[in-house]
């Protein structure tokens with residue numbers, strides 16, 4: 001319902017309902033006898049299952065590659081639900097699908113919610129889709145209950161999250177022109193894909209939203225890890241998306257005859273690299289915190305059974321919510337590499353080649369998510385996100401918050417990916433509660 005067509009009385013009742021939600025369980029009436037908005041769990045899970053009509057596979061998974069026919073059909077399905085929720089639906093110049101409802105306060109900036117519906121090849125039916133379904137259900141509930149928000153609300157289905165968060169990065173002006181020519185998993189280039197979705201790749205720059213132009217962004221997502229399930233916790237309050245730094249590591253010893261070089265005279269780069277791999281694991285494990293460090297790639301030269309390895313090239317990746325923490329973990333690893341090198345007669349060199357900055361969520365949003373979970377009686381816990389999300393891009397233009405729900409067995413990007421229907425509902429209820437609380441917050 002649009003506020004222009006909503007009476008002042010309805011608006012006040014809705015605002016009271018919104019305010020009351022923070023302290024009352026949805027579905028009950030508050031002190032004024034106003035029916036509090038609540039998620040229709042059955043409809044929500046029907047919407048989620050409905051996405052499987054577009055690229056769902058018999059094994060329970062989904063292949064809905066960005067820009068594919070399945071993607072286009074899935075977006076049309078989402079657009080239909082947006083219209084049913086009374087949203088004004090459009091595709092922005094970057095190819096993101098947007099549904100907008102006006103706010104009652106003309107000066108208020110939009111609250112943005114949403115996620116993505118594209119998947120990896122042989123992917124799951126929950127990644128991105130739970131958050132998209134939750135955002136659509138939130139808009140439907142607001143429409144059902146005739147809630148007039150103070151802020152405009154935008155529901156966004158970002159394009160090509162799995163292929164590099166193209167849609168959300170375009171929205172914050174971070175897609176470089178050369179990226180348009182990159183071929184994606186569907187076989188279409190990003191340029192072709194944006195055009196297929198109804199965007200205009202030549203006017204991408206105009207899709208950019210200015211920093212400060214949104215009141216905030218909230219994304220519901222599956223955890224894609226096993227932390228919540230293992231802890232028996234229902235809701236994850238995401239502290240942020242971890243930053244990443246990657247290095248090329250080169251260990252240089254001396255290649256020599258494997259038959260004639262005595263063991264005590266070898267400068268074996270692979271033996272040193274083996275010590276290094278163990279040291280990376282030890283430093284990451286024994287340092288306080290939730291940092292992770294990985295050597296995921298290794299290459300030995302000359303790589304022959306009868307030659308003592310002369311050079312090893314490996315990768316090193318460190319992730320943490322704090323870039324300073326990544327630096328200190330790296331410094332410790334580097335020091336260990338130097339002493340390993342001294343003991344083995346091997347020289348280690350590090351060359352940083354990749355960096356993705358950490359995107360912390362907003363402390364006020366974390367508290368709002370926690371208050372919503374508390375009001376609903378759901379257990380919650382703060383945690384980092386080890387995977388990237390559209391919220392990471394959105395953090396460049398406004399405060400963001402993220403809500404995680406458990407992933408069965410921590411499995412993701414697989415047909416085995418699963419989140420229980422009740423957990424999907426809990427996540428959407430926390431999202432709805434957070435939107436209502438955010439709308440009533442007095443800082444914006």
Ligand SMILES: [Zn+2]
Pocket residue numbers: 116127128161221389
């Ligand atoms: Zn995702």
